[in-house]
Amino acid sequence: MTNHQAGHLSRRSLLGAAGITGAVAAAAGFGAGELVEPKAPTALTTVGGDAVPFHGTHQAGIVEPMQSVLHTAAFDLTPGTGRPGLTALMKRWSVVVAALTQGQPAPGAREDHVATDAGPNSLTVTFGFGASVFAKAGLQARLPEALAPLPAFPEDQLDRARSDGDLWVQVCANDPLVAFHALRTLQREAAGKATVRWQMNGFSRSPGATAHPHTGRNLMGQIDGTNNPKPGDEDFAAKVFVPAAQAAPAWMANGSYVVFRRIRMLLDSWDRQSLTVQERVIGRHQASGAPLSGGTETTPVDLEKQNPDGSLAIPGDAHVRVAAPASNQGAAMLRRGYSYHDGFRPDGAPDAGLLFIAFQADPLTGFVPVQRKLARGDALSRFVVHESSALFAVPGGAAEGGYVGQALLE
């Protein structure tokens, strides 16, 4: 039993006792609640103490379970930074992140105490390079073909100021102060070399929020992420990471490509649909996440299954049908999206949706064909608007004493 559960139980039993004595308490002139002893302070739990290694074959923040808080930002190099400045920045960012992810202060930086006592809280920081940085740093010869600009998809309403960028950072943690502190530290360390181009904030379920942990939900209420490739799958690495042996360019060995899309949900319109319509749009039951073809959340989707009247159990334009690898020559990606809410728009509608983040070995055989198909025939597209877009090369992880991007920059 965790400290939290113990606290909860003792409070519940105390409340039970208070129920019995409530009448006596009221008669004595104070509420029954006041008889409840304050909960004992909870020590730093395993949530706060959890640390994810920074060094490794792959960067952290890709295969790890999602944390509850996301900050993601793109930086542009300041004029004149060039390759030496970029190299110095990646070295410095790596040193700082290696420390912060282990709950240590950033070496050589003034301690601001924003995250003091908070523990590492599963902090991960993932770095990427956008196509635009290669010319600025004199690295055109090392630009991966896979970083070719994403095509324009029908119905895209992209804000270019909140798209693309030279460098990408994804900061994830199970504590908002830890996440903010990491992002702010990265920004400070970039002074004179790079400035923030855009920044967005996302959230997911808190660790321990449910006694039956399952795949998280998005702001439409759906369980989202069920049919993601799983780290235990035989072909997981081939789908998500650039194989070291055949990496082209070689510096992308063990790296990945991340597609970022800010996708606003038209929640007022969504809320006006019946549950039946909502479930047919996705092809899964809302409460359980089970496919409309039957079973439980984890039952494989049966795209052939028919209803007694001969109609398809999973409609022809259902999101899971159109997005499925089976409908896209096996195209797959690891989705690690976060919800966002940026208040309300002038018309009163929530400015909210999904910060879609998907890692794959090659976007040209991952995201691009799937999004092409979704943009043409996905029932969900009536309820979403793609507002920002970016593609970044995410190099492999740093070795002890090394830094992210070393193979590119040296």
Ligand SMILES: C=CC1=C(C)c2cc3[nH]c(cc4nc(cc5[nH]c(cc1n2)c(C)c5CCC(=O)O)C(CCC(=O)O)=C4C)c(C)c3C=C
């Ligand atoms: C181009 C790729 C995709 C975009 C963009 C996208 C947006 C998007 N998706 C949901 C909600 C769900 N998606 C689900 C499954 C799913 N989605 C994609 C791809 C994109 N989604 C894939 C490849 C899959 C898996 C398909 C399969 O193999 O079955 C699901 C079902 C649960 C799950 O498997 O994750 C939901 C729910 C939203 C709301 C959204 C844009 C806002």
Ligand SMILES: [Fe+2]
């Ligand atoms: Fe999806």
